[in-house]
Amino acid sequence: MLKLNLKQHSSDRANLRELHETVIERAQEGDELAYKELYRRYCRVVYTLAYQMLGNHSDTDEVVQETFIRVFKNLHRLRNTKAFTSWLYQIAMNLSIDHRKTRTRRRMLPIDERPEYVSNYELATTKHVRNPGQVLENKELLGQINNAIDGLPEQQRAVIIMHEVEGMSK
Amino acid sequence: MDCQEIGKYLLDYLDNETSNSISQAVEEHLNLCNHCRSEWEAYKKTNMLIQLRNVPQPEDTYWNKAYAAIAEKLAARIVAMPIEHDAGIVDDFLHGHGQSTNWHKRISYLISVAATIIFIIAGYWMSNKIAEKPDEEYNTVIVVEPEWRGMPASQNLHTNFQPDADFSKFSGAAIGIISPVSQGLRVEAVLK
Structure with a gap:
């Protein structure tokens, strides 16, 4: 019985993999429904990856959009459909790293010229908290975490995030 | 390990x-x-x-809005892109594939066309030069001064010019054909 269930389970996984490859192949032919399906499956993972690299919604949103535009535009060049997820994450990671460099240059501007960074940051900290004291405390803690993450070597952060994201999609 | x-x-x-x-x-x-x-x-x-660092998930409406923005930008970029063909280097040159490879192909195509044109012009010019140039090893240039012929300088040599007779007399060896190169008071000819 257990053997049968395991067999059934592995057969389901194989079917899912096959279905997934069919979606990619259809997207390679320019099928818009297949594009939407790929976006639906991967948008949250790509968002998490970019957010972990960038730390705010506005920059993450730009990277998510650009990632899918590049993926859809270049999908016909992907020879091995099994490598789709690694390819997708690598594009998202490269764009996030580039975006961070651009942002570092932009940060040279006065703080009031980049309000979206502050507002999204505050949105993240106040979402589930009503007590103003706790909001302040959380904000300080989050600020410290973000600063610590920003201070980490880029390569190290990229390796850990890629590992985490690949674990999410297993 | x-x-x-x-x-x-x-x-x-x-x-x-x-x-x-x-x-x-x-x-x-x-x-x-x-x-x-x-x-x-x-x-x-x-x-x-x-x-x-907890990743705050955006509101549910965000995903559809983001997808609409992606589709719009993608359509705009595809319209702006040239039509693609897979019919070889000429179509690649005319219509383009990837941005960087397209430029490489265009430049190498232009260089090969320019090199061919230069090669043809140079070949044509060289062949003309070789044809015009007298063969110095085997040809003898004979210069006939008017006084050698015992004619006054004022006499019109051009009208009395008789290549075979005059040049055989002064060269001492009339071998082959004499082709006048210039005519006038100071006559030049090539003895082949």
């Missing part, structure tokens, strides 16, 4: 996804190797900070 092999297992070890024997080997190596231990500490710290 050496440092390279341990490096392959560090991230799985971080997630407690290694077997008991591998975990034990990693722990033993980390106790002995300072380099791997510092790498491991760095991964642990990075992982902890990333886990601490």
